Amino acid sequence: MIGFIYVMSNPAHPGLVKIGQTSKDPELRRRDLSTTGVLEDFVLEYRVLTEDYDEIELEVHRQLIDSRYRQDREFFEISPSEAISKIREVAGERVESEKNFSKFVSAAESQSGDVIWVLGIILAIFVSINLFNVLGPVIAGLLFWVLIAGILIYRRKKNKSLNVKYFSSSVSKPSFKKDLFKILGFCIVMFTLMVLINM
Numbered sequence: 001m002i003g004f005i006y007v008m009s010n011p012a013h014p015g016l017v018k019i020g021q022t023s024k025d026p027e028l029r030r031r032d033l034s035t036t037g038v039l040e041d042f043v044l045e046y047r048v049l050t051e052d053y054d055e056i057e058l059e060v061h062r063q064l065i066d067s068r069y070r071q072d073r074e075f076f077e078i079s080p081s082e083a084i085s086k087i088r089e090v091a092g093e094r095v096e097s098e099k100n101f102s103k104f105v106s107a108a109e110s111q112s113g114d115v116i117w118v119l120g121i122i123l124a125i126f127v128s129i130n131l132f133n134v135l136g137p138v139i140a141g142l143l144f145w146v147l148i149a150g151i152l153i154y155r156r157k158k159n160k161s162l163n164v165k166y167f168s169s170s171v172s173k174p175s176f177k178k179d180l181f182k183i184l185g186f187c188i189v190m191f192t193l194m195v196l197i198n199m
Helices: 026-033 053-063 080-095 107-135 135-156 175-199
Strands: 002-009 017-022 043-051 094-101
Touching: 002 053, 002 080, 017 026, 017 053, 017 080, 026 043, 043 053, 043 080, 053 080, 080 094, 080 175, 107 135
Parallel strands: none
Antiparallel strands: 002 017, 002 043, 043 094
């Protein structure tokens, strides 16, 4: 059975996170929780769509028993990033889709995707410049665009969106158009620089 496991925090309870599960959009669950007389609205830090979500949630709770605030509540005295790491560890290959909204992500985790992105762009520039004189500006430029398109597709797959056949929700999806326009602008600038360098 497929469903969500989520991590939420609440400004009224610093140092605590709620780890729960739902068969619906976690944003709807967040809104429901925020109408239960709490002082502040809950903040959705993370959600993961996974098989066996109820079993995974129980296993996460079991492994975090020493950090549990109260045994009859789903609150834990850990950071959002620690909760996210534990869910990923337990869910493993059963993850269908995930979205991290947390501002408390570790530096290594938040930068890992960006490192690949930057290295890919550097590789594309290096290859294009070296091929510029051999193949000419048009072919080298086309190869540059193909390399950048490959990086863009990789990023899109890595941030795959929520499968809407299971849920109709307002969960934000990666903006392909936004990324494409950034890439196109960057390509035009780099291609112009290559032409000017080799004139």
